[in-house]
Every structure is written in structure tokens, then in C-alpha cells.
Amino acid sequence: MHYALVSDLLSKEAFDEWVEQKSASLGGLVDEVTAAMMVVDELGRRHIKIGDIPSARTSIVSFFGKILEIKPPREFIREGEPPGLVASIILGDPTGTVTLSLWDERAEVAAELEVGSVIEVIAKPRPGKKEANCLALRENQVTIVETKKPPKSETMSAPLTVKILAAFEMKEIVRRDGTSSFLQEFIIGDASGTARLVSWSPELFADVDAGSCVSISGVQRKEDEGIIEYVVSDSAEIRIVPDEITVLSIDASEVSEGSNPIVTGVVTSVSEIRSFTTRRGTESRVRNVAIRGSAASRSVNVAVWGDAADTLFLPGDSVQVINAAAKLNRYGELELSVGRGSVMQTVSLPGVHISVTGMVILRPEGLALDNGKEVWILITDQTPELGMTADVEGIMQNGRIKVTNIDIQTPDPAPLVSRLEPLL
Structure with a gap:
């Protein structure tokens, strides 16, 4: 079983020989299984905690888990092939839970397992997800006393009445067979807090904008380690409701570890964007923004x-x-994380109309206008050339101008020509 963890590193014969040598070097004090585990460890393929599976850097992982739930095998159809079998097991340890899928002949093993027993697993994790495909498993005498609670899922009998706080762009998901479907994510909220909502039928929300209050029937509620998510069925019905829905919000000084609803504050500083390579080898970016609440400095x-x-x-x-989780950073301070299923946005405040002339320049924050006394960031779809003088009209608010009109002044060459004529 343990050879599967290192099959990409050496042959089966070489592995067996190494195991024999390891057992012999210890005077036969350890059995073959223990010796195999020691060899695997020396090759850098150690057992990991379940909570580390979504971020695992290897294509194969090994871990111990307590069986929390067993979903019996079900048959599915493969085009042009005999029917297949798939079963799933939810495993847990103190760090998290994972859904382990067992395919075909491995699915039959599910009937021999019992809830509450502990198994050792070798599996292929699905990057970024609490899911893995089983390669091998066996019961083990390791003791796992406490585990995270397994995910819960239920179809709501009553409509979900909430406010749409944010709507993300529609995504096309391409399946392994080449077919595709579309996914749209939303952030919703009510007096109890905020959550992520997912729809595989984005057309249902064609007439729904951010800020709308809606009643949605045909919704599945999922909860995993205290995080709630809603999934809208294809047959769902959505109705705009006229009444305003109040959403739970807190001051930035009240942020606590874990999920937070709407956190309000004022920006005190903004760092430059930093690029980095993710664990999957892709490029990404991060920017740190400090905000201060009204009740604390x-x-x-x-x-x-x-x-x-x-x-x-x-x-x-x-x-x-909105809907961001907070955890302690390396300095021991609480830090909100805005990524998938969360958003940070400015609150629109009344501005003042402004008409100003200046030079178009580039600042780290973007295109800007400098009149010699002040500098404003320009919010506009136009792209005037740098160094040109421009007459700008728009709404000015906190260091930015939302441009309604911009005219580039045509340089008058006469003064320059008159200065050059004596030299010609």
C-alpha cells in the first residue's frame, strides 16, 4: 500500500529492497508496515493532517482519518463502457474533514467499513478542495478522539429571503468530457449575517442587481465547519421583494476570528501590490489595506x-x-482576508462638482491630473496621453474625480516658434 506514495520516485523492486534493508538495519524490531512507513518518510512523503489536504503540494497524499459518514455505492453510466460504481466516505481529524471518493472495485470496500473506525488512506487530492480520490486504504489502530464536524446539507422548505450584496462575473466551467456549464456567485445577507450563494443557472438572476432584496425558493443550504453556503437549484423561483432587508454589520474594531458579516471602516493606508507564486505554481497578487473603525484608533x-x-x-x-474571514497573521494580529466569496468595496458618498485644468500624469494608483497644487486620480474610460494639458469636469470625492467630460488642449506652437526664430 505504501508504495503508491512513492511510485513516481522509484520502482516497486527498489522500494521492497529498501524496506527489507530498513527492517534488517533495525534488527527486525519493526514489522514490514512500519519499515515501509519509515522509507516513505525518508523519501519526503509523510502523513499529513486532513486540514492540509486542500493546499497539498504533492499529487498523492497519505493521512489518517476517522470515519464520520459512509455513503453507499451507487451505479453511474459511462458512455460506451460498462456501468461504474462510486461511494464516498467523510473522514475527519482535529484539523478538518475530507470527502473521500472510492471508484469501481474500491467502492465495494465501503460496505465493509464502520462509522467511528480509523483508516489510513493514500489518495489523490483535488487542489483547493476538501475532496480526494482513494488509491488505497486500510483500517488502523491510530486513535482519533476529536474531529471537526462533518458537512451538513439540506434542502430548505421555506424560501430564502435575503439582500444581494455583491454579484460576481459569470464563469464558464469546462468538464472533463469537454462540455461546459456556467456558474455565478453572489454574496447575500440578512439580519443574521452574510453568506455565499451559488447558481448553476445564472439566467435566473438576469433581472437581479446588487442591492436587490429577493425571495428564492428551491435552495440547498450547506454548512461546513461553521461556514454556510447556499446553492440554487435549476428549478428555483426568484421574486423581488419590496421591503428593505437589514444586513448585520460591525465596526472594524469589532472584528473577531472566523467569519465576519459586513465590516465597516475608513482606509488609513494602502500598500503596493505584491506578486507571488501560489502553491499550484500560478501567479497571483495581494495588496494590504489598513482600515480603522469609528470606535478605536x-x-x-x-x-x-x-x-x-x-x-x-x-x-x-x-x-x-463583506463576508470575509479573519485569522491571526504571523505578527499575532487579526487580519481579514478578501478572496473567493468575499469582497471589499468603497461606500459611495456625496461628492462636489469640479472643473479644473491640469497636466495628465501617471501615479502608482493610476491616471491622474496635476494642476500644480493638487493631484486627483481620474476615474474615466478615456485614455488621454501623458503630459498633455486637459480640462476636466466631474464629481470630486476623496482624491479622485469621476470624469463626466475631458477635453485635451491643443498646444499652441506660436510662443515656441517666436522663441526659436532668433536662433534660426
């Missing part, structure tokens, strides 16, 4: 990940951090 850091790091935030902006 201490700032709370917000780590904004991925494409969201490109969002413009300026000191003095009033912001909302």
Missing part, C-alpha cells in the same frame, strides 16, 4: 487577493468588507 489589516488587489482604494475612503 487601532487599524485592522485587510489582505486583498487576486484580481481584487487591483481595486483602487485611497486613504480616507469609507469601505465595507
Whole structure:
């Protein structure tokens, strides 16, 4: 069984020989299984905790887990092939839970297992997910007393009445067989807090905008380690409700470890974007934004990940951090993390109309206008050339101008020509 963990590193014969040598070197004090585990460990393939599976850097992992739930085998159809079998087991340890899928002949093993027993597993993890495909397993005498609670899923009998706080762009998901479907994610909220909502039929939300209050029937509620998520069925019905829904919000000074609803505050500082390589080998970005609540002078850091790091935030902006989790960073301070299923956005405040002339320049925050006394970030779809003089009209608010009109002044060459004529 343990050879599967290192099959990409050496042959079966070489592994067996190494195991024999390891057992012999210890005077036969350990059995073959223990010797195999020691060899695997020396090759850098150690057992990991279940909580580390989503971020595992190897294509194969080994771990111990307590069986929390067994879903018996079910048959499925493969095009042009005999029917297959699949079963699943939910395993847990003190760090988390994982759904282990057993395919075909391995699925039959599920009937021989019991809830509460501990098994040793070798599996292929699904990157970023609490899921893995079983390669081998066996019962083990390791004791696991406490585990995280297994995920719960239920179809709601009553409609879900919430406010749409944010709507993300639709994504196309390509399956292994080449077919595709579309997915759209939302953040929703009510007086109890906020959550992520997923729809595989985005057309159902064609007439729903962020800020709308809706009643949705045909919703599945999922809960995993205290995190709640809703999935909308294809047959769901969505109705706009006229009444305003109040959503739970807290001040930045009240942030606590774990999930947080809407966190309000004012930006005190913004770092430059930092690029890095993820554990999957892809490039990503992160920007740190410090916000201060009204009830405290201490700032709370917000780590904004991925494409969201490109969002413009300026000191003095009033912001909302929606559905973000907080955890202790390496300095022992609470830090909000804005990534999948969360968002940070500015709160629109009244601005003043402005008409100003200046030079178009480039600042780290983006295109800007400098009139010699002040500098404003320009929010516009136009791309005036740098160094040109421009007449700008728009709404000015906290260091930015939302441009309604921009005219580039055509340089008058006459003064320059008159200065050059004596030299010609």
C-alpha cells in the first residue's frame, strides 16, 4: 500500500529492497508496515493532517482519518463502457474533514467499513478542495478522539429571503468530457449575517442587481465547519421583494476570528501590490489595506487577493468588507482576508462638482491630473496621453474625480516658434 506514495520516485523492486534493508538495519524490531512507513518518510512523503489536504503540494497524499459518514455505492453510466460504481466516505481529524471518493472495485470496500473506525488512506487530492480520490486504504489502530464536524446539507422548505450584496462575473466551467456549464456567485445577507450563494443557472438572476432584496425558493443550504453556503437549484423561483432587508454589520474594531458579516471602516493606508507564486505554481497578487473603525484608533489589516488587489482604494475612503474571514497573521494580529466569496468595496458618498485644468500624469494608483497644487486620480474610460494639458469636469470625492467630460488642449506652437526664430 505504501508504495503508491512513492511510485513516481522509484520502482516497486527498489522500494521492497529498501524496506527489507530498513527492517534488517533495525534488527527486525519493526514489522514490514512500519519499515515501509519509515522509507516513505525518508523519501519526503509523510502523513499529513486532513486540514492540509486542500493546499497539498504533492499529487498523492497519505493521512489518517476517522470515519464520520459512509455513503453507499451507487451505479453511474459511462458512455460506451460498462456501468461504474462510486461511494464516498467523510473522514475527519482535529484539523478538518475530507470527502473521500472510492471508484469501481474500491467502492465495494465501503460496505465493509464502520462509522467511528480509523483508516489510513493514500489518495489523490483535488487542489483547493476538501475532496480526494482513494488509491488505497486500510483500517488502523491510530486513535482519533476529536474531529471537526462533518458537512451538513439540506434542502430548505421555506424560501430564502435575503439582500444581494455583491454579484460576481459569470464563469464558464469546462468538464472533463469537454462540455461546459456556467456558474455565478453572489454574496447575500440578512439580519443574521452574510453568506455565499451559488447558481448553476445564472439566467435566473438576469433581472437581479446588487442591492436587490429577493425571495428564492428551491435552495440547498450547506454548512461546513461553521461556514454556510447556499446553492440554487435549476428549478428555483426568484421574486423581488419590496421591503428593505437589514444586513448585520460591525465596526472594524469589532472584528473577531472566523467569519465576519459586513465590516465597516475608513482606509488609513494602502500598500503596493505584491506578486507571488501560489502553491499550484500560478501567479497571483495581494495588496494590504489598513482600515480603522469609528470606535478605536487601532487599524485592522485587510489582505486583498487576486484580481481584487487591483481595486483602487485611497486613504480616507469609507469601505465595507463583506463576508470575509479573519485569522491571526504571523505578527499575532487579526487580519481579514478578501478572496473567493468575499469582497471589499468603497461606500459611495456625496461628492462636489469640479472643473479644473491640469497636466495628465501617471501615479502608482493610476491616471491622474496635476494642476500644480493638487493631484486627483481620474476615474474615466478615456485614455488621454501623458503630459498633455486637459480640462476636466466631474464629481470630486476623496482624491479622485469621476470624469463626466475631458477635453485635451491643443498646444499652441506660436510662443515656441517666436522663441526659436532668433536662433534660426
